[in-house]
Amino acid sequence: MDASVPQNILDALTDVDMPTLPPERPAADHLDIDGLRIPVHRAGCVVIGSGAAGLRAAVELHRRGGSVAVISQSAWGGTSACSGSDKQTLHTANTSARGDDFLAMARAIRSGGAMDEDTAYVEAVGSPRMMASLQYLGLPLPQDPLGGTLRYKTDHDEAGRATSCGPRTSRLMVQVLAREAISLGIALHNQTTAARLLVEDTDAGARVQGVLTFRTRDRSGDNPYGLALFLAPVVVLAAGGPGELYRDSVYPNGCFGALGLALEAGLRLTNLTESQFGIGTRREGFPWNLSGTYVQVIPHIYSVDSEGQEHHFLADYYRSTQELASNVFRKGYQWPFHATRMLGFGSSLVDLAIWRETAAGRRVFMDFNRNPLPVPGDAPFSLERLDGDVAAYLGTAGAIQGTPIERLRHMNPLAIELYRRYKVDIASEPLEFAVNNQHMNGGIEVDTWGRTNVPGIYAVGEAAGTHGVTRPGGAALNAGQVFGTRVAEHIAASGAATRPASGQPAAVVKTALSEITALIRPGSPHDIEGVRAEIQARMSDCAGMICDPATVARAGAEARALAASIGAKGISISRSAEASRAVQWHQMALASEAVLAALDHFITAGGGSRGARAIRDPEGQALPLARTLPLDAYRFRDERETDKREQIIVQRDKGGLLVASRDIRRFDESTRAFFERDWPASLTGRIFDLDRDGGPDDTRP
Structure with a gap:
């Protein structure tokens, strides 16, 4: 385009x-x-x-x-x-x-x-x-x-x-x-x-x-x-x-x-x-994922501290300008954070670096009018010095223009138009972003x-x-x-x-009404804003892309206590229109408790780092490296092969949450359909398995 x-x-x-x-x-x-x-x-x-x-x-x-x-x-x-x-x-x-x-x-x-x-x-x-x-x-x-x-x-x-x-x-x-x-x-x-x-x-x-x-x-x-x-x-x-x-x-x-x-x-x-975590603009403005061409055009990424000072922080992580630029590009099709991609100076080292800058109170920006600054002691950025896969992609796309915004305008002008609709002109001003939760x-x-x-x-x-x-x-x-x-x-x-x-x-309607009536309590110590702030802070700070066993266990106990307290004391509202939000935030308290219970179950059983999360462990086998920074605090556990063959099941019971594991359902690739043999099952509806009225196999946790 x-x-x-x-x-x-x-x-x-x-x-x-x-x-x-x-x-x-x-x-x-x-x-x-x-x-x-x-x-x-x-x-x-x-x-x-x-x-x-x-x-x-x-x-x-x-x-x-x-x-x-x-x-x-x-x-x-x-x-x-x-x-x-x-x-x-x-x-x-x-x-x-x-x-x-x-x-x-x-x-x-x-x-x-x-x-x-x-x-x-x-x-x-x-x-x-x-x-x-x-x-x-x-x-x-x-x-x-x-x-x-x-x-x-x-x-x-x-x-x-x-x-x-x-x-x-x-x-x-x-x-x-x-x-x-x-x-x-x-x-x-x-x-x-x-x-x-x-x-x-x-x-x-x-x-x-x-x-x-x-x-x-x-x-x-x-x-x-x-x-x-x-x-x-x-x-x-x-x-x-x-x-x-x-x-x-x-x-x-x-x-x-x-x-x-x-x-x-x-x-x-x-x-x-x-879950999935990745770079994107925050929901306070216009929430949007910054994958694909936003990073494949290789903008300059930097942070700003409380004094307004810029920091070329990625240069502390990557060994050369070429390595830095190539991994920024790879965030386009390796967008979600993945623990293993922090290793070997891979693309998720970008996510870790951004996450650490944000945790330190710095704001992070993309500048589409500047190419990446060089790593100290190395040559400046050049489209002639990129890893082979990156150079091949940009060359095939014809994205050889001098600045990121020109390359973006060539490859995907829609990406520029979109932000303009929300009063953000990335062609003239830097774009603030962070690592965010994106998908369950x-x-x-x-x-x-x-x-x-x-x-x-x-x-x-x-x-x-x-x-x-x-x-x-x-x-x-x-x-x-x-x-x-x-x-x-x-x-x-x-x-x-x-x-x-x-x-x-x-x-059954009467029971549901009594539950809602019991939840909405004018004199409750819990209100909607307080519950929201507590749940969201705990999940972002304790159950994001970087976790550790002790923090998850503590967070799980706190989430369990909050859900129980809301169940006993309800949520106060100031007007009847807030009743639906009170119910929803009670449900979010239950969901938060369930996520943390499953995560704690997985980690306590020895589960390792995979997909969305790195499980920090001083005895962990994997250690990300950076050009100038010690990252020993981010040593993490490897994933266990056995965990790939299981799922963790959570179900609510009168006494709390029940958590257990089950084997995944397997699929025999050697099985082949045969038309004359199998057509009657389709004609009669036997393929729908209507006699088993209950969905997944009843392997209760």
Whole structure:
């Protein structure tokens, strides 16, 4: 791409307008309970979340005859619609040149370990269908003159399976799916916050009955909190990840996810130890990931201390200007922090250096108008002196201009346009950034059809714990679309969502109401702001990309104490409109406790450094090196091979959290389908395994 692309095309890919929501359907009836008059909405399936994964599930289920309602805290306001990077990646099977090998793609998706192997194959084999259907709906994926999809390499991807519509790829996905949902007449309810999953215990076991929510428009004298019921025999959790869990976060504001909601309902969570951390601009301004061309153009990175003095701090870590510049470039496709890449003067040494500068109270900037300064005693920066892989990439891209901003304007002018939309001109001023939490790779445990351990509840997108330790960049967008479709297929095959729910499950509603009433306490020592500050500080300071056993154990005890105290004393609010936030911050306290419990379990059992986190240990086998600085304090444990074959499961129990490990599900690559033998299972629906009504194998922790 170069600057000759007309401005109107750049505008269309940057300013992605979302469709206007249709008028909401009125409540079907009301429930009078405990002095409250609560509106009741009825559907066959309620999808919680209006992002790409949730909308995919809703559209596909509606097409298969399902009665669907989508509820959203903030329509078009989640990570799918509001997050991205330089050219946000969609990772799918490579359909150009010789095509792809799905077994090889599945191996690449699960290569970091701790991922169910059958899930990886599901994502691989489902990806062409996912991509083709998005293109059918109007997603403008780039093509070559003969129809092949343009591709490039992304993080944890050596085959070049990545493609992109530009920085707003996921927003464009939401746009085309939202238009389709509206055209199909799917009920969409905005400003609707899930408060409790209504799970009823019966003689046959637990079963979901719907969702109790907060709705702004339903607040009234006889319903001061704006409570509303969405009754349905099927619920799909698609509320994204726990963005509010960390202070240092690149998530949009207000992203709470569904982990706490799931824990309260008895759902099992998995892989909560696995997240992604990487460089990006902070959420206080315009939160955005600085991967891809932002760093591949090799800007000058520096810090500023409290006195305004600049520091060329990367020169303290790398041995030569060439090594420094080449590893800044590699952050483009090695964007997430990875412990092993701190070794051998690799690219994650950049992350460690930035993290240390920020921890020391310095502000860190990228300057696109300056090339990197030289390492003292070495030659100045030159495009003629770069590592082979870096030189080859920039040469092929034609990015041989004299300054980073000129190279960026040549390779990806959309990256410049995007920040301009938010009043930041990176062509004229430096860009402040930091290492932030970006994605939860763990989540709710599901099987290959997206079923959880509670019948009738499914999970898709970032809410689902389908990823392992690492994943190729953009694989999460693929997974959400693949599993959104599979969930819809499974629900349709079950026949559970063909008509709206009937009846009034008063007992389970009464229990949920009493829990909310007990939580909201005017005289509580806890308030929303205090709880938020405590959780976010603890997670960023104690459970970020650099951890140590003692700190994690202490943080886990503190998180457990906070969750227990909130459970006993509640949270105070100053007005009824804050009730939904009080509930969400209690759920975040539970999620924080669960993440730290899983991390402490992993570390205490001898778990090592992998993916998102380096586990510091003075007896550790791995030691990062720097040109001038001693890094003995960052000696860390190696990963154990055995841990790659396990997942850590967390479930809430009356006595607290239960934590245990289970083996990953294996996939026999030698197994081959045979048409005449296997067709009857597809025709009769045996492939959906409807007789086993419970999702993942019941290996309770």
